[in-house]
Amino acid sequence: MRPGLGGRQQEKMALRPFLMCFALCVVYATSKPTDKKERVLHDDPLSNLEHNDGDNFDYDHEAFLGQEEAKTFDQLSPEESKERLGMLVERIDKDKDGFVTTEEMKDWIRYTQKKWMFEDADRQWKTYDLNNDGKLEWEEYKNSTYGYMLDEPDAEDNYSYSTMMARDERRFKMADMDGDNLANREEFTAFLHPEEFEHLREIVVLETMEDIDKNKDGVIDIDEYIGDMYNAEGLEEPEWVKTEREQFTQFRDKNKDGKMDKDETRDWIMPKDYDHVEAEAKHLVYESDMDKDGRLTKAEIVDKYDLFVGSQATNFGEALTRHDEF
Template sequence: MIRPLLMCFALCVVYATSKPTEKKERTHHEAPLSSREHVDAEGFEYDHEAFLGKEQAKTFDDLTPEESKRRLGIIVGKIDGDADGFVTEAELKAWIKKAQKKYIYDNVDRQWKDFDMDNDGMISWEEYRNVTYGTYLDDPEPDDSYDYQRMMARDERRFKMADKNEDQIADKEEFTAFLHPEDYDHMKDIVVLETMEDIDKNGDGFIDLDEYIGDMYNHEDEMEEPEWVATEREQFSEFRDKNKDGKMDREETMDWILPSDYDHAEAEAKHLVYESDSDKDGKLTKEEILNKYDLFVGSQATDFGEALVRHDEF
């Protein structure tokens, strides 16, 4: 079975075990802290995933409020790096970034054993290619119309970019950069290039308004264009197309998908402090955090069940 590496909008990179679709093959935008909408009036799921990481957040969903608070108290001690009894925005930001990195590294670890065929602790381009495109290599002219040759060329180009010592072999960090290029400065050019290649349908090296909208919305699916599409048109004209020439070049595309002036972790840390800092001194005590435990971790259970024995660290 051919298992190409696909790029998706929300989770950076998805390892597929079946034939890919031609849509959304790329890393598109900096990875968000959560796949949820950040609307506190409708719930704190975004904050839970941002603060704990997606997998860890799930473990709190089935806990009683008492157990959630107990575990949160343990986490507060870990966040307070200088052990001064307060949690600052900087400490929260560092914790959130650590939680998100853990998700990435766990994702890489799950995939590692599939590609390290000789168990030497490294993954060569040959190993990756053979595992991912083995069926195609046996039959370079498959019955379907999917362009595996193009996809393999893209993967090889990205693999070479991640391979900093140019030995055609990836260690764990290089393979992480290959799978999650949006998190590495030296990989940002390839993220922009892949994005532009996928959206630039007329091949002129730019993204015009129709291509920009067409990447997000298929007008054939609905009779009337939804309101959010009109908003995106305004966004393109007012903010994306900075030099007002009717299209986005490489630099403008970079600003769109990998903005340098916005830090998701910093914004979330500020949000958590603002919502929890009852005495408005700019930092949080353990008591202030526990008083807003539903914002940080939440709890939905009415009984303990087996949820209390899930993680040794608690």
């Protein structure tokens, strides 16, 4: 790893060799890669497994934990899981009426998402706010993130890193809500996680288009759309690629001009007709509501501990292993 690069840029560099290896592997594989799926901010497939709670809860566990995080459940005995989940229910029940509604479940799941985001921002903040004044100038961030390249530019990497630096500066300025050319903690969080802040969602759309629009004509054609997730010239396309072509033609390209403009790209990566948090909240309530009154008691939730322990309701399983939640 090159010295002088900050955490965010290190992640970008570390990902490069993996992506190159992945691109080679996908030539021989027919399974769908994950890069493109990550572009869709709120409509990702939750798991590649079949959702059949009659057999197991693996879908729920992988959907909201990922394969590795789902193993957290194995660290707890059923008795300990039930005990800690019971304590957690008291926090989810915000109005303290003894019941957890779908809205309270949604609020809790969103809270766990936001908590992770702010914890991530706090970790990175310490890397950049070296003088501990609670503010961050663009020059501070730039020098910490791109300092090595600024001192010793590499001809091979110069263009790509110059482009990334320009994009970072643009996003940094857009996150600066008060226009003082400084980022406070909240503005820095928005800079790192623009998809979670309404005023920065347009930059997510713009950056997505810039990544995929290879001929720089301001729109995304079907070849660019497919090329963003699959590139194996001369080989027969797997079925999932053919399905994606149909998705583009039938659903992505709404005005049927053969291209996705900015509005169509926004609808693709930020669909308005599906809220995965609401869907999960409704799923948890429906599966646990034994008396079908539309709300959950503590007993009903604890009885379904094996479902909840692997869902977003328990902060990807971490809330059951972290004592500071209690």
